[in-house]
């Protein structure tokens with residue numbers, strides 16, 4: 028039994044789309060295992076995620092080409108994945124290791140179906156974790172003066188390893204527009220606030236100063252505009268006047284781990300459709 032295919036698509040909404048997609052798969056011996064759809068009525072857009080089994084080798088070989096013809100007819104943006112190759116992932120981290128540690132254990136436990144090909148950090152703190160999990164670790168120091176050279180080193184490592192997804196697990200450096208453009212909707216960051224509140228480097232400090240009663244965390248695709256990429260997942264937690272800054276940071280860490288791991292898993296399971304700086308999450 029081969030692994031199921033996953034079809035993700037969006038296109039201008041019109042009658043007959045579900046029938047056309049189901050008929051296309053039926054005619055080729057496909058068996059739909061799960062299907063979900065969504066309409067954005069403001070933008071008149073249709074979204075769909077279909078998981079299906081297709082065992083015939085010749086149909087599998089020509090599937091993309093044949094679906095391309097259907098997609099052109101309906102103006103679809105689409106992707107077909109058959110999960111036979113584990114996606115290669117790089118994790119970037121600075122000095123706070125709680126999100127990295129969570130992702131590495133979840134991967135070890137089989138929750139994240141990917142290959143973590145390398146860790147990159149501008150500090151040495153994460154090296155013991157990388158060694159424990161036997162993952163190649165690259166220390167690439169970053170200063171204001173050396174930022175571009177550091178990114179050249181980072182992107183060379185990513186290319187050499189065939190990385191398809193970059194995860195910023197509390198990586199505290201702003202990526203250049205060129206870096207972001209090289210990995211569109213393939214860099215996931217966790218921001219430690221309930222966006223769009225408290226963007227920037229120290230959101231817990233800003234939240235504590237503001238006297239908030241809820242703290243939050245947000246995972247999002249990274250774009251060149253800081254903390255403004257399409258939001259993937261968010262969560263919040265109550266705090267009170269008894270909580271000091273350290274309590275916010277400590278309580279927030281649980282939210283960061285949850286929110287980032289959900290975003291990474293949903294991306295790997297091809298459950299995220301991104302459009303107009305928003306996301307549709309099929310989970």
Ligand SMILES: Nc1nc2c(c(=O)[nH]1)N[C@@H](CN(C=O)c1ccc(C(=O)N[C@@H](CCC(=O)O)C(=O)O)cc1)CN2
Pocket residue numbers: 195198199200201202203204207216217218219227228249250251252253254255256
């Ligand atoms: N192009 C983007 N790069 C990054 C994003 C993003 O959305 N777009 N998210 C950040 C993560 N982040 C908050 O979640 C964040 C990290 C760092 C900074 C910052 O001002 N960094 C300073 C250096 C700070 C230091 O050296 O300790 C800087 O880069 O000059 C703001 C927000 C990750 N990158």
